[in-house]
Amino acid sequence: MRIGDLAAATGASARSLRYYEEQGLLASERSSGGQRHYPATAVERVALIQSLLAAGLSSSTIHDVLPCITEEAIRTPWLAERLRAELGRVETQLDSLHRTRDILAGLVEQYAV
Amino acid sequence: MRIGDLAAATGASARSLRYYEEQGLLASERSSGGQRHYPATAVERVALIQSLLAAGLSSSTIHDVLPCITEEAIRTPWLAERLRAELGRVETQLDSLHRTRDILAGLVEQYAV
DNA sequence: GTAAAACCTAACATTGACGTCAAGGGCAAG
DNA sequence: CTTGCCCTTGACGTCAATGTTAGGTTTTAC
Numbered sequence: 026m027r028i029g030d031l032a033a034a035t036g037a038s039a040r041s042l043r044y045y046e047e048q049g050l051l052a053s054e055r056s057s058g059g060q061r062h063y064p065a066t067a068v069e070r071v072a073l074i075q076s077l078l079a080a081g082l083s084s085s086t087i088h089d090v091l092p093c094i095t096e097e098a099i100r101t102p103w104l105a106e107r108l109r110a111e112l113g114r115v116e117t118q119l120d121s122l123h124r125t126r127d128i129l130a131g132l133v134e135q136y137a138v
Numbered sequence: 139m140r141i142g143d144l145a146a147a148t149g150a151s152a153r154s155l156r157y158y159e160e161q162g163l164l165a166s167e168r169s170s171g172g173q174r175h176y177p178a179t180a181v182e183r184v185a186l187i188q189s190l191l192a193a194g195l196s197s198s199t200i201h202d203v204l205p206c207i208t209e210e211a212i213r214t215p216w217l218a219e220r221l222r223a224e225l226g227r228v229e230t231q232l233d234s235l236h237r238t239r240d241i242l243a244g245l246v247e248q249y250a251v
Numbered sequence: 252g253t254a255a256a257a258c259c260t261a262a263c264a265t266t267g268a269c270g271t272c273a274a275g276g277g278c279a280a281g
Numbered sequence: 282c283t284t285g286c287c288c289t290t291g292a293c294g295t296c297a298a299t300g301t302t303a304g305g306t307t308t309t310a311c
Contacts, residue, residue, distance in 0.1 A: 027287075027288075028287085028288070029286095029287065029288080038269075038270080039287095039288085040268095040269060040270065040271085041268075041269065043289095043290095044268070044269065048268095056277080056278095056288095057277090058276075058277045058278075058288085058289090059276080059277080059288085059289060059290095060276095060277065060278090060287085060288055060289075061288085061289090073241065076234070076237065076238045076241060077238060077241075077242075078268080079231075079234055079235070079238065080234075080235055080238040080239075080242075083267075083268095084267080084268075090245070092249075104249055105246070105249050105250050108242065108245050108246045108249055109246055111242060112239070112242045112243055112246050115235065115238060115239050115242055116239060118192075118235065119232070119235055119236065119239055121189070121192055121193075122192070122193055122228065122231065122232055122235060123232065124189065125189045125190060125192065125193040125228060126193075126225070126228050126229060126232055128186065128189060128190075129190075129193075129221065129224060129225045129228055130225055132203070132221050133218070133221045133222055133225050136205070136217055136218050136221055140257075140258075140308090141257085141258070142256095142257065142258080151299070151300080152257095152258085153298090153299060153300065153301085154298075154299065156259095156260095157297095157298070157299070169307080169308085170307095171258085171259090171306070171307045171308070172258085172259060172260095172306080172307080173257085173258055173259070173306095173307065173308080174258085174259090191298080196297075196298095197297080197298080198297095
């Protein structure tokens, strides 16, 4: 898969995919001419990255948390701790968003004609 | 209440409060010397603004959606529609965040030592 | 009345995840 | 081989909420 295919398959722009690579979130092989090639599994990985970005994790946090290209950090207690911390953050955010949803729903009810 | 008090009461910076006013989200009376004064209800209003900002609504959207200082837009069908649209957005985001939470929880389980 | 603390406006700086543009190179089809 | 499309790197632009700084004014405390 070339970058345009991956972009089409994931909805991310080619610019974003290059950015993910630059941030160490996504690996690619290069053709002899220097063009990026991706395995089919990259689609799933990009989806994961997008999901975590949408959850408010920074690319640097994702880099820390995903045992990515370099598998160095796997199963260190530090990684487990970091994961738990981010999970906590997301759950807090989930609670807060839940309350906001209720507020908005209240407004909708109040202003529905 | 002056701006410092409101900042202390809400956790927002004075800069942010002025910005909210600039964006038409928050009203203030001025003293003879030009300093802002807020009613006690402003605390609640700022909390609402923060909540909506945290949910990813832009200040311009909040301005549209909150029947704010100028009460012009109240109860127009358009407002009701806009509110429903934003509620939909937030609910979508909530779903997505929920899934992301599960993914993260899975990772935690996987990498827990 | 005076000093300190809080406030004012105005403007520029920051951050992060991209968009966009320029100048060029790779690659399949005709 | 060339046409046309996709790709490359690099650099600069954007956007939104907020930080920061500067230079001056108002309010509060003594």
